[in-house]
Amino acid sequence: MSTVTSQLSISLDGYVAGPEQSPQDPLGRGGLRLHEWLFGLDTWRAQHGLTGGDRGVDAEVVDEMTRNVGAYVMGRHMFGGGDGPWDETWRGWWGEEPPFHTPVFVLTHHPRSALTMAGGTEFRFVADGIHSALKQAREAAGGRDVSIAGGASTVRQYLTAGLLDTLQLHIVPIVLGAGERLFEDVGDLRLEQAAVVAGPSVTHVTYRVSR
Amino acid sequence: MSTVTSQLSISLDGYVAGPEQSPQDPLGRGGLRLHEWLFGLDTWRAQHGLTGGDRGVDAEVVDEMTRNVGAYVMGRHMFGGGDGPWDETWRGWWGEEPPFHTPVFVLTHHPRSALTMAGGTEFRFVADGIHSALKQAREAAGGRDVSIAGGASTVRQYLTAGLLDTLQLHIVPIVLGAGERLFEDVGDLRLEQAAVVAGPSVTHVTYRVSR
Numbered sequence: 293m294s295t296v297t298s299q300l301s302i303s304l305d306g307y308v309a310g311p312e313q314s315p316q317d318p319l320g321r322g323g324l325r326l327h328e329w330l331f332g333l334d335t336w337r338a339q340h341g342l343t344g345g346d347r348g349v350d351a352e353v354v355d356e357m358t359r360n361v362g363a364y365v366m367g368r369h370m371f372g373g374g375d376g377p378w379d380e381t382w383r384g385w386w387g388e389e390p391p392f393h394t395p396v397f398v399l400t401h402h403p404r405s406a407l408t409m410a411g412g413t414e415f416r417f418v419a420d421g422i423h424s425a426l427k428q429a430r431e432a433a434g435g436r437d438v439s440i441a442g443g444a445s446t447v448r449q450y451l452t453a454g455l456l457d458t459l460q461l462h463i464v465p466i467v468l469g470a471g472e473r474l475f476e477d478v479g480d481l482r483l484e485q486a487a488v489v490a491g492p493s494v495t496h497v498t499y500r501v502s503r
Numbered sequence: 504m505s506t507v508t509s510q511l512s513i514s515l516d517g518y519v520a521g522p523e524q525s526p527q528d529p530l531g532r533g534g535l536r537l538h539e540w541l542f543g544l545d546t547w548r549a550q551h552g553l554t555g556g557d558r559g560v561d562a563e564v565v566d567e568m569t570r571n572v573g574a575y576v577m578g579r580h581m582f583g584g585g586d587g588p589w590d591e592t593w594r595g596w597w598g599e600e601p602p603f604h605t606p607v608f609v610l611t612h613h614p615r616s617a618l619t620m621a622g623g624t625e626f627r628f629v630a631d632g633i634h635s636a637l638k639q640a641r642e643a644a645g646g647r648d649v650s651i652a653g654g655a656s657t658v659r660q661y662l663t664a665g666l667l668d669t670l671q672l673h674i675v676p677i678v679l680g681a682g683e684r685l686f687e688d689v690g691d692l693r694l695e696q697a698a699v700v701a702g703p704s705v706t707h708v709t710y711r712v713s714r
Contacts, residue, residue, distance in 0.1 A: 304517070304672070304686060304694065304710075305517045305684065305685075305686035305687075306515070306516045306517035461515070463674065463706075463708065465694035465695060465696050465708075465710050466694065467686045467689060467691075467692045467694070469686070469688075469689075473516065474516075475515060475516035475678045475680070476516075477680075478678060478680075480678075481678045483515065483676035483677065483678070484676060484704075485676050485703075485704055485705065485706065488699070488701035488706050490699035490701075492696075493695075493696055494696065495674075495696065495699050495706060495708050497674065497676075497706050499515075499676050
């Protein structure tokens with residue numbers, strides 16, 4: 293069976309987003325600093341349709357974490373938008389060629405038809421819960437891995453439900469002081485360190501998860 | 504000038520001690536799990552008067568973090584005991600040959616004469632604050648490093664006051680869910696990743712600290 297993975301950038305004080313998150317600002321105040329290590333990388337830039345950038349340990353990590361993914365699951369805010377019924381003209385904020393290149397299952401309370409984008413990404417909307425979304429993602433992945441893409445609350449739901457096999461944390465040397473914690477009310481997790489990669493500014497640690 | 508360092512074991516959710524800490528249980532509920540990676544190491548066992556144990560990456564880390572220390576500063580609870588006036592017969596809970604082998608400056612609100620122990624440890628009691636304790640420790644260290652030994656609240660006071668040069672975190676793959684956070688109300692810290700060592704079960708990351 294394929295592996296269910298997730299990866300998140302986390303501050304030293306355990307936050308995966310800053311305070312005052314909103315549909316317009318899902319990373320929260322200061323939350324963008326969690327992701328700055330990514331922006332200069334060639335592999336990240338290529339995924340977002342840009343050229344140039346650095347090749348190095350961090351870029352290898354990013355390549356590695358997407359290489360075997362056959363489907364993604366994400367929360368509605370990560371797709372883009374608020375919580376009400378869908379405006380069917382809204383196609384998410386990832387642009388016409390999103391960086392996923394696979395089926396992406398978007399958790400929502402409001403059913404909607406699938407959206408086929410350029411470059412192989414298809415957004416499919418799942419209104420009957422996280423187990424259903426994972427089941428559909430597994431089938432779509434066809435033996436490849438399923439990545440729980442985010443946001444943090446979506447990852448926490450899968451973590452709490454015991455559905456994640458591995459969790460990779462990018463440990464960023466910042467202190468946010470407030471915001472959204474990954475490990476809030478997740479119950480009694482058992483984690484085992486499986487791999488460590490030291491980047492120039494952040495540390496990437498992969499954990500096996502069990503309950 | 505000598506470097507002011509500190510090192511702490513921290514859970515993935517940012518706790519350096521469990522909940523329900525007390526003078527009798529300074530690690531709090533579950534807090535001992537933060538330190539389990541240490542107990543099998545030859546170097547840790549030798550520091551505590553025991554023989555045997557493992558030699559490996561973790562043991563090297565422990566050696567490295569004590570090698571150049573010329574003096575320690577610790578809070579009163581780490582020395583052992585409550586908050587009232589001293590019982591002069593109480594010599595702390597580190598035994599007659601504590602593992603420090605240098606002067607150790609104990610923060611307290613109640614003056615007390617120094618205690619000379621076996622093996623080179625001398626406990627000196629400082630009742631006029633963290634700056635005074637650090638100044639005295641620097642002088643005693645004679646150019647070697649000063650280590651802020653703990654507990655967590657003592658380290659946090661030095662961190663918040665901008666007096667730490669380096670902070671080493673041993674990142675332990677457990678989730679405590681509650682307890683004492685290292686980075687609670689520490690203000691706007693600037694941290695820079697300086698070194699990463701992957702142990703078999705925990706990751707050791709050293710950060711340079713500035714304000």
